[in-house]
Each structure stands twice: as C-alpha cells, then as structure tokens.
Amino acid sequence: PEQSEDCLLLNVQVPHNPASSSLPVFVEIHGGGYTAGNAEAVPGDALVHRANGTMIFVGIQYRLGLLGFLASAEVRDNGILNAGLVDQRMALEWVQRHISAFGGDPDRVTIAGESAGGGSVSYQLMAYGGAGVAPFRAAIPELPWWQPLKNDTLSQTNYERILHNTSCTDLECLRRIPSDQIITLTQNSIGNSYPDAAGNFGQYATGDFVFGPVVDGSFIKGLPTAEFKAGRFYHVPILTNHESAEGDSFTNLNETEAEFPGDLQRIFNTPSKDFLATLLNDLYPRNEYASVGKQRSAIFGNLYVCCPTLAIASSASQWGNNQSAIFKFNSSADGGGHGTIGAYVYSADINGPYPNATLAAILQSYYISFTKYLDPNPGRLEGAPFFPSYSDAQQILQVSDADIVVGADADRGAKCYFYEANPYTTRN
Template structure:
C-alpha cells in the first residue's frame, strides 16, 4: 500500500481512489518479509523480530463502498477484478480510517467540532480493510483468532483503536489478532424508509459481518483456525458484538465461536419516524431530494454532511446528551424470510429475552463509572436533568421519571452530575451486561461458559480496561499497573484459546467464577443462586455478586425504553 500522508487534500484524493490504486504491487519483494497467498491475491507484510509478530496491513475484505455502492451490502473482495493472482501486493502500511465524526453533545466546544477529526493515517471512503497480526513463531498451524470490532459510538475509530500487538506477543505464539474497519456515521448508519427501499440500513454492521466472513474464508492462510474465532469489542464495539450475536435472529451458523462484549454500548434505537427525520435532515442540509443524489455527492462533502447532521439534530427525540445519534436500527421483521435479507429483527433486549442470539461462550464487563464521559457537567438541577433525559426516553411519562428518581434519589449523590452519570451508565452499558449474562446462562447449551467482570481500576471510567488489554507496544506501557495488565491479558488469551478465562491465565491471576457458579451465592438447599462476577479494584481481584442484578436494571429491562413507535 502506498505511503499515506495526513493532509486533507491527500485524504480527499484517497477517498476517491480505488482499491487497486491504494494497494500497490511490489516491484522487488523482500526475501525475509512474510508473505501470504490467499488464492485470489498474494500479500507481503512486515515482521517485527523483537515482538515476534508478522503484520499484514490494509487488507481489503470488500469492494470500495463508493458511488452506487453507498448504503449497499458490501461486496466480497474475492469477486473483484482488482488483483493479478500472480503479483505480490504490498500490505506493509497502515490504511486510512473510515470517515469519522463526533457527537455534538459531548464536543460542544466549536473548536473541537470538525468534519474531519484527526486520525493518524488520514481518512477515506474506500476503507473496508482489516489488519492481521500473526506470531512469527506459531505454536501450531491452527491458532485461535481474536477479531476486534472497534468502538467509537458508530461514528469514530479505526483498525488501530485497539491494537493487538501486546496480546499477540503475550500469547507466546498462540494467538492471531485481526482488527477491522467498517463504515461509520452517515456512511454506515444512515437510516430511513428510502434507504431501506433503495439500499440497506445498518451498512456498518453488514461490513462487520462481511469482514468476519472473510476471516472464515481466508484465515487459514495466516495459520488461523476459522472454527476458533472470538469476536471482541468495547463500547460501540461491544454494541457491535451484541448486534453480531443477534444478527438475523441467529438463524444460521455464526462466523465466530465465542464473544467478548466489553462495556456494550446500547444506545436507544431510532424508531421509524426518527429515522426518517435523520434522513430528511441529510437531504435538507445537502440540497438533495433523493438517495441517488446523496450517492452522487463527493466523498468529502458527505463526510462534512455527516457531522452537520449530528450538529443540527442535537437535541431532539432520539438524540440526547451522550448519544451518538447514528447507529444500528431494527431493519427487519420477526420472520425467517425477512431475516435472510435483513440484519436486526428486534431490539437487543427483546432478542436476548426470546433467545434469539447465537449460543456461544460469552464474556462481558463494564467499568465503575460508565456515565461520566457522557453526562453534562453544566446541568445542576433535576429540571435540567429531566429535560435532557426526555430526549433519551421520548416516550416516557411521569411514572417513568417518578420511578427513575426513586431508584436514583438525589440525596444519594453529591451533585446532579453524579446522579445522572449513574443512571445513564446503568441504562446504556451496565444493565445490558446483566441482560446479556442472565439470558446467556438461561439459553446457552453450556451455562457455565458465561463470565462477567466489573473493573474499578485505572481511570475507572468508560474504556478503562483498554490500557490493560490493547497496546501497539509489548508490555502494556500505558497501564498504570503492569501486574494487572499481565493478569487481564492472560484472562483474554485464555478465553480466546479455551472459551474460559481460567485455564491459561497467569499464575498471579485469581480464579474467575462463571456467572452462575457456586462462587458467591448459595441458597439454603445448596444450589447456586449465581450472579457471580470477578470484581477488579486497585488493590483486589476477587469474586463478587453482580451489582447489576438489581431493581435498577430490572426497571430499565421491564420498561424496554428502546421502543419502536
């Protein structure tokens, strides 16, 4: 792949380039560089002997989703004619990110709002790529594979957001790491009736599924076992893992064998009227009158439009403080025929309640203060707090808010901010882990293959585990406790290898009980009452009863205020 520069002019050029132009043939191959033959294309990557990792960067798994392919299902790369199978192509450079945007509610400082947020290697619409990190000295020819789906609120992030270098190094030749990119913001999650009729909604989720299918077809060439794929994502990545778990009502065999949903971001799904408002806002701001017009406008204009739609719609029903507005929607009805062509048949809470999710080992977690980054420090009264909350819960009435403030009384908090951050964190992240874990135990063939962790170390806020699990430098230098980083990474490697965080954990890592084990709660008759988590703090790692098995989460779960109207 050609060297990428960071100027906006260069980004604009990259946005209109084809895959064949972006991935360049190698004139003179390097004898000691790793190569891989995928049948339809050969790649040459790079190696880091010190880290013991072979890198293959910017591998495109689907055709460029530009022009007529905007808001269409991704087309597998093998079907393209972009490659000469006898030529070796360069896979040694990091590719541009998909176009990013930012929620206006969180970045209300005008100097921080940009249609082109900084990404280290530029941005492009031709961005459906993945990176493969494989050990230079694998312990077998069929390694387990960890596939990372990055977070960023469905509007930001890239394949470098959660680097896997340190995990691959720590696995001692036992793990392959794949990180993908998918369409974001207006490119990946524009919804509305006309998009549904003349394309696809949830294009970004379909990209993810396309990348997972690519892994199934091609990972053997890198030394991976397609039957041992674990998907992992945090925040919107965790929400994406949720979406992949319920895809099509789980009607087929999944392209993965296990799942890790870290602090899963279950932002409210827009209903049909809200989707149409989002779409009509895009038409109005672009001076377009149809989806065909939107498909014809230049890439950088569409990127600017993505940010303008986010700015213009806040605040409104479905777009409250901390919400990212663009994201998954229900795009199909609850029947098998529709499931074959649609992706999300029902809300995640409904899907888990009904058992419409893949029966695979599951690990979930969340941090101690998930709502801090998504709450407004300028709100000082409950009147302001409620007015803001009505945008998140547009169909809630007086009884809802009465019960909300009974469960989260102002007297329990030293400020409106901490009251709001607590219920927001519960609603959008903490309670989803409870919903996922309890229903997975009830529905999974192997109920002991469900694990939950609460993390009160590091920053303790949203994404706190990242420094202990993801690093592009071996040894997790950004972690403020290297022993904890070793412990956490060993749990993740063990889960990828065995679907249980315990068998391959480090010698200093305490035993992690399964969610319904006999770890912390035993009824009088001796049977387990479960809800067992591993609680991580600055000073301790020990089993504890799930704090989310509570009336608060039962309240949000019962009301299911991610409703369709």
C-alpha cells in the first residue's frame, strides 16, 4: 500500500545464520513527506544480506498527515502534538525492550531514514532537547527533510479549515471520522492550504506537504537549526547526506516569472523585501540558472534538505562527545534527484537491480560498517574510498556515476548561512 499507519506492527529482518546472539541493529524510519509511505517501501533485505549475518534490520511505522501531525490550540490542550514523532519514539523504545528476543543488541541501535524519514531522525536526535538517554547510539539522517515548521497561526488556520470542510466543530468530532475520509482530508489540505494575493485559499505550495512537525515546547523545543547549533540534541555519531538536485522533484520546472513571487510567499514565512532582495539578487541571481524553475529548485532544495545537512554535520562536529564520528556525503549519481540514493541502499531483492551495482555495494558497506563500528571505514568494501571524518577540515565524499572523491563541503557558504541567519522567515 502507498500508506500504512499500523503503528502496532513493525518489520524485523534477521539473518539466517547470525554471527552472534547479540547483533547491531539498523532501524529505518520511512519517508513520504510526513503524509504518506510505509515500512514496506524501504526493505532491508539487501542490507541484511550484505551484512552476512552481522546485522538486524527493523522498519517502523507511524501516524501520518492529519492523524500524526495535526496541530492547533485544541490539539495542544486535548490531544498530542507531533503524534507521529511520538509513535516513532515509542517504536524505538520497543526495540530497546524487545530486540534481544530477535538476537539484537539494544545497546547497538542505529536509526536511519530518508527524506521525511531523515527529518524524523533529526527530530529524534533533538527529542526533549537531548535530555535523558537516547534509545539509539548512532544516527543516519539521509536527505533530512526540514520542511519549514508551521507557526501557531498557520497551524490554527489549517485546523479551522479542516473543521469547516467536515462540518465538525471540535477535535472530538474529527476523531469520529472514518480513516479513509481522514486521508482524503489530508490530501485536500495539501492541495489548497495557502491563500493567493487576495487572501483566497486554494493555492498549493509545490513540495510543501502542510502537515509535519511543529515546535511543541516538549518533544521539539525549538527550530532545528537553532537546536543543533546550541547543542540541544543527543551527541551520538552521525552520517548524513544529500543529493545534487534536491529541489527538482518538488518544483514545477516550467514555473513562470509571474508565478514565482507568489510561490516564494508560500515557501517562506512572510519574507521581507530585504530578504527577497538578498535571496534573488545576491544568492540566486536569475542569470545563473537556465530557467525560473531551476532557480526555484535551488532555493527550495537548499532550504529543505541541503542546508539541514550542514547544520547537522557542523553542529555535531562541534558538540559531539566523539567529534571524529561525524560523516557526510553528497551524491549526483543517477541524476542526483531527491531519494535516488535509496535505490542503491534499500532493496527487497538482494541483487537489485541497482542503477550501478558497484556503487550500491560500496554505499551499503559504508552504512553497515557505520552501524557496526560507528565508522564507515573498517567494514567498507575492499577498494572503496576512505570516508573522511567531517571534523577533518569539513571534508566530505562526493559521489557520482563515475567515481567517489574527497572534497570540501560546498554547503558551507553564503546560501546556507543566510538561511541560518533568518530563522523567522525560514522556520527550520
């Protein structure tokens, strides 16, 4: 199915011939914009096979869309904000309590996720400001989807429009609506939750899925960039990444000059004239892009995914107890579209097919080695390039169809620093 929220079920994949009775565990949180997806879409067969008896894979599920991320004053008072993230945390705590029954070691759990799954991993790192003991020892936030967090006003407006569209007047009424109608409500909200210049709702912010994590003062105490920068996260080893064309999948590449200003108003939170002038004249000048769509794609991709990897890697290198155990790679392989890396790492068929079987073997070996040793190097495929620590001059691996080379992190520059300096407008 395209969507499953049966949070009482999770997938546990164990090797036929385990190398020991207490194996490291790789827990995957699926993506899907916090509104779709399921654990079955991210199978661990290939990873478990390549690990050759030395790793267990777990796939978890959580409430999505309106069910998992509805936010309003009434939900705050009479429900649970960020219910989807709380579901994930409960699943991770279940793994801590029970994975030993499957031959797993609860003290050697790595959490991973791609896109909204990577965003979810980020929020699990930030959970409760990093207080207490994390139910994992390492994290792999892949393509971390830091969709701008809606403020209270936007969340309340969306909630009231949902009530209006159902003829409900309160949260209790919404709870009685059948799940198939809830799914329809979620999809309708995604498509028309933004007003036009005249204030009439019905606009779609391409690439924005409306529902997602919000600052609740408890599970999420603040915006992610600021929380990471302040060290309010679990200081564990981290491996993160992003693709080279993150924004393309979430952009109308045929967007016109006339459509662009309204689009920017939906991407950012009430951007000022000065903000837009710097954005469009200094950082993303039109003459540097083949089209308005490509210009918009770069703005979007950096905001939602690329700059978050910088925030994670740079902060973890600064605050981590083991600062050398931070790793980052960027990929342009197979076009570098959002989610492309997943095709190399996750497969129900141990033999692929992969876009590039050699690259798949290398990337899988990095992930497995990181899970086992908190370092992608000791168990990497023979002949695979050495993966430098990010704390070593902020070096990363640059992955392409042709090769894998060590290079500087291009995200360290004015574009990401500008977003970091404007949290009210970027909201992430």
